[in-house]
Amino acid sequence: MPPSISRYQTETRRLYSVLDKHLASDNRPYLCGTKCTIADIAHYGWGAAAGWAGVNLDKFPAVQAWLDRMEAREGVEKGRHVPDPHTMRELLKDKAKMAEQAAKSQAWVQAGMKEDAEKQK
Numbered sequence: 001m002p003p004s005i006s007r008y009q010t011e012t013r014r015l016y017s018v019l020d021k022h023l024a025s026d027n028r029p030y031l032c033g034t035k036c037t038i039a040d041i042a043h044y045g046w047g048a049a050a051g052w053a054g055v056n057l058d059k060f061p062a063v064q065a066w067l068d069r070m071e072a073r074e075g076v077e078k079g080r081h082v083p084d085p086h087t088m089r090e091l092l093k094d095k096a097k098m099a100e101q102a103a104k105s106q107a108w109v110q111a112g113m114k115e116d117a118e119k120q121k
Contacts, residue, residue: 009054016050016060019043023062029069036073044070048080051092 022028031039047067050057057064070076080086091097 005054012050012053012055013059016055016057016063019047020060020062023066030066036070040066040070041076041079044076044080048086048088052088052098 022031028034030036031043044067047057047063047070050060050063057067091101
């Protein structure tokens with residue numbers, strides 16, 4: 001599985017690089033210009049989960065600044081906890097909890113793959 005993870009992380013970093021360049025061009029505060037739009041809301045979750053994907057946002061300062069702007073918005077702060085509390089930021093600060101959650105997620109994916117394989121027989 002490590003080669004596939006490496007390929008995924010490399011592609012993910014490339015996509016964050018594209019987003020970073022876009023946000024840095026013309027000093028855009030939001031994806032479509034000067035106003036927060038549905039595009040920003042739709043992409044927020046991907047940005048917030050960068051650490052989970054193994055991407056360090058220190059290399060993408062425009063993306064980090066955009067995330068900070070998004071998280072400063074009252075509606076985003078309220079909305080990110082619907083329907084359940086969004087705990088990604090807290091999870092990313094605790095390596096032991098991250099490893100535990102990664103193991104649970106991996107088991108869930110593998111169980112689904114096994115179930116799908118059984119259906120194909």
